[in-house]
Structures are given as C-alpha cells and as structure tokens.
Amino acid sequence: MNVDNLSPDELSPDEKRQTPAFSTSLKQIISFAITFLICFATWIILSGRLDFFHLGLGVIACAIVARLSSTKLISRRGIENLPRQWFRFVCYVPWLLYQVFLANLHVMSLAFNPRLIEVIDPKIIRFKSKLTRPMSLFIFANSITLTPGTITVFVSITGEFTVHVIDEYSGLSLPGEMEEKVAELMGE
Amino acid sequence: MKRLGLIAIIIFGGLLFSITFELPDLGDASSPASTHVSPYYIEHTLEDTSVPNVVTAILADYRGYDTLFETAVIFSAGLACFFLLRIPERKAPKARFYRHLTTGLTLRIEKGGRIPEESKEFERIDSAWVPNDVIINMTCRLVVPFVQLFALYVIAHGHHSPGGGFQGGVIFGAAIILFAISNNLRSTTRRLSEKSSALLGSGGVIIYLGTGLLCILLGAGFLNYSGLSVFPGLDPVSARSYGILIVEIGVGIAVTAVMVWIYYNLASAGTQEEGL
Amino acid sequence: MESFFLYGAIYLSLIMILSLYRAVFGPTVLDRMIGVNAIGSKTTALLVLIGLIYQRVEMFVDIALAYACLNFIAVLAASRYFQKRKGLYDEHH
Amino acid sequence: MSLLAAILIISGLFFFTGGSIGILRFPDFYSRLHPAGKLDTMGLLMTMTGMALYTVQEFTLAAIFTSLKILLIIVFVFITSPTATHAILDAGVRAGLSPWTAPGKGERE
Numbered sequence: 266m267n268v269d270n271l272s273p274d275e276l277s278p279d280e281k282r283q284t285p286a287f288s289t290s291l292k293q294i295i296s297f298a299i300t301f302l303i304c305f306a307t308w309i310i311l312s313g314r315l316d317f318f319h320l321g322l323g324v325i326a327c328a329i330v331a332r333l334s335s336t337k338l339i340s341r342r343g344i345e346n347l348p349r350q351w352f353r354f355v356c357y358v359p360w361l362l363y364q365v366f367l368a369n370l371h372v373m374s375l376a377f378n379p380r381l382i383e384v385i386d387p388k389i390i391r392f393k394s395k396l397t398r399p400m401s402l403f404i405f406a407n408s409i410t411l412t413p414g415t416i417t418v419f420v421s422i423t424g425e426f427t428v429h430v431i432d433e434y435s436g437l438s439l440p441g442e443m444e445e446k447v448a449e450l451m452g453e
Numbered sequence: 454m455k456r457l458g459l460i461a462i463i464i465f466g467g468l469l470f471s472i473t474f475e476l477p478d479l480g481d482a483s484s485p486a487s488t489h490v491s492p493y494y495i496e497h498t499l500e501d502t503s504v505p506n507v508v509t510a511i512l513a514d515y516r517g518y519d520t521l522f523e524t525a526v527i528f529s530a531g532l533a534c535f536f537l538l539r540i541p542e543r544k545a546p547k548a549r550f551y552r553h554l555t556t557g558l559t560l561r562i563e564k565g566g567r568i569p570e571e572s573k574e575f576e577r578i579d580s581a582w583v584p585n586d587v588i589i590n591m592t593c594r595l596v597v598p599f600v601q602l603f604a605l606y607v608i609a610h611g612h613h614s615p616g617g618g619f620q621g622g623v624i625f626g627a628a629i630i631l632f633a634i635s636n637n638l639r640s641t642t643r644r645l646s647e648k649s650s651a652l653l654g655s656g657g658v659i660i661y662l663g664t665g666l667l668c669i670l671l672g673a674g675f676l677n678y679s680g681l682s683v684f685p686g687l688d689p690v691s692a693r694s695y696g697i698l699i700v701e702i703g704v705g706i707a708v709t710a711v712m713v714w715i716y717y718n719l720a721s722a723g724t725q726e727e728g729l
Numbered sequence: 730m731e732s733f734f735l736y737g738a739i740y741l742s743l744i745m746i747l748s749l750y751r752a753v754f755g756p757t758v759l760d761r762m763i764g765v766n767a768i769g770s771k772t773t774a775l776l777v778l779i780g781l782i783y784q785r786v787e788m789f790v791d792i793a794l795a796y797a798c799l800n801f802i803a804v805l806a807a808s809r810y811f812q813k814r815k816g817l818y819d820e821h822h
Numbered sequence: 823m824s825l826l827a828a829i830l831i832i833s834g835l836f837f838f839t840g841g842s843i844g845i846l847r848f849p850d851f852y853s854r855l856h857p858a859g860k861l862d863t864m865g866l867l868m869t870m871t872g873m874a875l876y877t878v879q880e881f882t883l884a885a886i887f888t889s890l891k892i893l894l895i896i897v898f899v900f901i902t903s904p905t906a907t908h909a910i911l912d913a914g915v916r917a918g919l920s921p922w923t924a925p926g927k928g929e930r931e
Contacts, residue, residue, distance in 0.1 A: 372856055603795070730828075730876075
C-alpha cells in the first residue's frame with residue numbers, strides 16, 4: 266500500500282541547496298521510529314492494559330500503522346528541528362485556546378442578540394500570507410476557522426487566503442498576530 | 454400515490470406500536486429470552502473462555518457458525534456489488550489529468566497529446582478532479598494513522614471492551630475511504646488495488662474457516678477452539694480465548710476489504726475511474 | 730451527581746431537537762449537513778454523559794471516539810459528493 | 823473538584839445552546855456555519871474537560887486512562903471540526919451559493 270506516497274513538502278525546491286544533516290535512509294528510519302513511538306503512546310492510552318499480551322499486540326499494531334503511514338505523519342524534510350517545533354507548538358496551544366474562548370463569547374453574543382440581522386454583515390475578504398509550508402498553512406487556516414467570526418474558504422498552495430467574516434470587527438485582525446505566531450512556530 | 458404511501462406507513466407504524474405493548478418489559482427476568490440460554494452464557498462464559506465480554510464470547514465461540522456465515526454474507530455483498538456494478542472502461546476519456554506531486558499543479562492533456570510517464574514526478578488523477586485542498590489533505594495525513602490505530606485497538610480488545618472484528622473492520626475501512634476522499638480514487642487503487650482487496654476479503658473468510666477446520670484436524674468439533682490446546686503453553690480455556698482473537702482478526706480483514714471494495718465500485722459507478 | 734448528569738443528558742437531547750429542525754427543514758442540502766454535523770458533535774458528548782450515568786465510562790468513551798471518527802468521515806464524504814455530483818460543480822461544460 | 827467539573831459541564835451546555843440557537847437564527851448558510859463550527863467545538867471541549875475531571879477524581883490507574891482517552895477525543899475533535907466546517911463551506915462555494923451578495927444590512931426582509 267505504501268508505494269511512493271511523496272507528500273508535497275518532502276521534495277521542496279530548496280532541498281538541494283541545504284546540506285542535509287542526516288542521510289535519506291537514516292531519516293527514513295528516524296521517521297519510522299518517531300511514528301512508532303507516537304503510535305505506541307496512543308496505544309497505551311487507548312488500551313489501558315499494561316500486561317505483556319496486550320503490549321505485544323500493541324507493538325504489532327503500531328508496526329503495521331507505522332509501516333503504512335510513516336511518510337504521512339512525519340515529513341522527512343526538517344526532521345532535525347522536530348523537538349523545537351513541538352515545544353513551540355505546546356506554547357502556542359494555550360494562546361490559541363484563549364483566542365478561541367474570546368471568539369466563542371463573541372459569536373455567542375451574536376447568537377443571543379435580538380437584533381441579529383442588523384448587527385452582522387457577512388462578506389469575503391482576501392489576503393496574501395507569507396507562510397509557504399503546507400503544515401503552517403494548515404495550522405494557520407484551522408486557527409482562523411476557530412477564532413473570531415472568520416472561516417477559511419480556500420487556501421491556495423502559494424498562501425493566498427480567502428476568508429468569510431461575519432462582521433466588520435472580526436476581519437480587522439487578519440492576518441496580524443496569529444500569522445506571526447504560526448511563522449515563529451514553524452520556523453519560517 | 455404519495456398519500457397512499459403515507460396511509461400505509463401510518464397503518465404499519467400503528468401496528469408496530471400496538472405490538473410494542475405486548476413485548477416483555479425491559480429487564481424482565483421471566484421473559485422467554487432470558488430464561489433458556491442467556492443465564493447459561495452469563496454464568497459460564499468467564500470460566501469457559503476467560504473472556505469478560507459476554508457478547509464477544511457468544512458471537513465468536515458459542516454461536517461461531519452464525520458469525521461465520523455472517524462474514525460470508527458480507528463477502529457476498531461485496532461480490533454482488535462487483536457483479537452488478539463493475540463495467541470495464543468503455544472509451545478513452547477526452548482529456549487526462551496529471552498532478553505534479555511537488556507543487557500540486559495539475560496538467561490537462563488532450564487526446565493525442567504526449568503523456569508524461571508514470572513516474573515519481575507525476576501521478577494520474579481523476580478527470581473530475583477536485584482542486585488540491587491543503588487543509589483537507591493535511592488533516593487526513595494527520596488523522597488517518599490514528600484512525601487505523603484505533604481500528605486495530607478495537608479489533609484486538611474485543612475481549613474486554615465493546616468491539617471486535619466487525620466494528621474494527623468498519624473503522625479501518627473508513628480510514629482507507631478517508632484517504633480516498635482526501636486524495637482521489639486513482640491514487641488509492643494504486644496502493645490497494647481492487648484485486649488485492651477482493652483477495653483480502655476472501656482471505657479473511659478463509660482464516661475463519663481455516664481455524665474451524667484446524668480444530669477438526671486436532672480432534673475437536675468444528676469451531677471448538679479448545680482443540681487448539683495441543684499447542685504448547687495453552688490450556689483449553691485460554692485456547693478458546695486465543696481462538697476468538699484469531700477469528701476476530703479474520704473477520705476484521707474481511708470486513709475492511711469488503712468495505713473498500715464496495716466503496717470502489719459505488720463511488721465510481723463501476724468504472725473505477727473517477728471516485729468521490 | 731448522577732441526577733445532575735441525567736438532567737444534563739436530557740437537556741442535551743432537547744437541544745439536539747433544535748438542530749434537527751435545521752436538518753429536516755433546511756432550505757438547502759448544505760443546511761441539512763450543518764444540522765447533522767451539529768447533532769453529531771452533541772452526540773459525542775451525550776455518549777460520555779450516558780457512560781457517567783451508567784458508571785461505565787470506559788466502555789462509552791470507545792463508542793464516543795468511534796462516533797467522532799465516523800461523523801467526521803461522513804461529513805467530509807458528503808461534502809465531496811455534493812461538490813462533484815449533483816451538478817453542483819461541473820467544469821467540463 | 824466535582825464542583826469545578828459541574829461548572830465546566832454547565833458552561834459547555836450553555837455553549838451548545840448558543841450553537842443550536844445560532845444555527846436556527848442566522849440568516850444564510852454561510853453565517854450559520856459560524857455558530858455550528860465554533861460554539862459546538864467549544865461546548866464539546868468544556869463538557870469533555872468537565873467529565874474528564876470528574877472521572878479522574880477516583881485516581882485509580884483505570885480512571886486516569888479513561889480521562890486520557892476523553893482528552894484524546896478532545897484533540898481529535900479540535901483537529902477535525904474546523905476541517906469539517908471548511909469542507910462544508912467549500913462545497914457551498916462550489917455550488918455557487920452566492921456568498922458575495924451576502925444578506926447584509928438592509929437587504930433582508
């Protein structure tokens with residue numbers, strides 16, 4: 266099942282320019298191992314049984330999953346600075362949660378507003394983002410969807426965003442602070 | 454005609470409702486269903502098979518024949534879909550579409566144009582293609598492995614939690630279908646072809662059947678897993694437990710493959726050219 | 730605490746009826762999809778609540794997780810279907 | 823602890839209510855997605871966190887694993903819910919449900 270699933274960000278144009286820290290086969294092994302470890306941690310949470318038999322079944326299942334999709338989960342490019350990215354991601358999540366909470370209060374006040382029709386003013390806005398990697402585009406797009414009155418309509422692979430906003434106030438903050446945060450997170 | 458249908462539905466609905474009052478109450482200990490075999494299963498399952506989940510033990514052990522033929526029915530459903538829907542490719546399409554894997558750009562090649570070789574650079578995609586959507590692709594890349602892992606967990610833990618071969622197989626099939634939705638049908642069939650999904654489907658049924666036949670060869674009845682206790686380190690009780698696990702794995706493989714097979718045929722209206 | 734969960738579950742299923750209105754009478758197919766998706770996300774919470782009522786959370790959590798998976802896949806498949814078939818999206822003509 | 827869990831669950835139910843009423847009240851398909859996509863996710867986050875807190879009270883190994891599983895559901899929903907919202911919206915745009923002439927100020931009856 267795993268013939269040649271190259272993902273777009275594995276073979277970026279600038280890969281030839283930078284000198285890789287690890288060789289390709291080593292990277293393959295590392296990405297397999299990381300996938301296996303993530304899967305095994307998930308398995309232990311799911312299973313909740315720590316006896317020998319169930320852990321053995323877990324090893325087999327995780328090996329199958331890692332074999333099927335190690336190139337899907339962990340991109341082989343940029344595997345060197347993975348721990349730093351994850352640490353930054355953990356720092357990003359609480360900020361995002363706070364923003365999501367504010368967004369929800371805003372939408373909530375709209376939903377219970379008796380003069381709803383007069384308050385909202387839906388429209389489409391477009392802007393160009395400086396982010397380039399698919400992963401950072403993905404994080405940014407989903408963060409936009411979760412935060413104040415905005416839903417991502419379309420993202421092109423070059424970073425052009427089309428966003429549906431519910432009222433004037435919501436569209437003001439785009440791209441703004443969140444883009445900075447995501448750029449810093451992914452090291453762009 | 455519509456009113457006639459409504460009247461018929463109301464009459465039958467009323468009949469069903471009135472019959473509901475004749476059913477025994479929920480948890481009624483003296484109802485026919487809970488007086489004959491149920492108490493036996495509830496009392497003896499743990500000591501017979503060492504499986505805490507009574508439902509799994511009944512399905513895969515006490516009523517093994519039933520489940521065997523259920524699996525066969527699922528396989529024949531896939532077969533029926535295949536025979537009803539599958540049509541070979543009728544005519545060459547007007548234009549072919551190729552996606553450049555690095556950038557996600559799509560090439561449209563008219564009939565008679567030079568076609569790039571199927572290489573690591575280009576991948577042929579459906580002609581009713583959906584523009585490459587970064588968000589959906591990335592989400593599926595992240596989610597598919599965990600859905601697969603969850604499916605394997607459901608199959609492996611049928612003994613202790615709700616689940617087993619059928620449920621786990623459905624979730625695993627759904628994971629593959631999710632991949633097919635987020636990319637397209639053509640790239641999915643290149644990784645898991647129709648032929649191998651059919652072979653896997655029959656292979657799952659054969660695992661089940663083979664376990665039963667192995668029990669006969671070892672001197673016990675058909676699907677009586679305690680015959681497996683001749684293998685070292687097994688007593689009759691734990692042999693039944695392991696037998697259930699093997700059977701569940703067979704069912705899981707069969708259900709996964711048949712789900713994917715039916716999806717291939719339904720989503721492309723039998724041509725296996727263009728999917729959802 | 731059990732009665733609290735019970736009332737919570739009843740309240741949640743009452744709210745689901747509101748979303749059901751959108752799913753049944755929604756003017757377009759996509760409105761119906763919004764309704765179904767909203768019901769699905771509430772059902773995930775409802776399943777865990779039911780688990781707390783019966784004090785079998787560890788069983789119902791599995792069901793809730795499976796439900797969340799299948800709900801997501803169903804919504805994605807439906808939106809793809811209405812994109813490509815039904816004449817909603819046709820770029821050959 | 824169980825008081826905190828109860829507060830979280832009640833506020834989650836409150837968010838769910840807002841989501842359902844929003845779905846009913848908002849004027850068109852695109853604006854309906856805002857309450858459906860955001861308020862339901864938030865409601866799920868809060869109720870699930872409350873229930874995970876309630877479960878972990880017993881502090882046995884099984885209870886901890888169960889509440890971790892509930893957290894796993896939260897993470898899963900947080901990744902998939904915005905994507906599902908986006909997918910429905912995308913289908914709407916391709917169906918040609920005019921988002922540009924959105925029913926704004928004064929255009930609605």
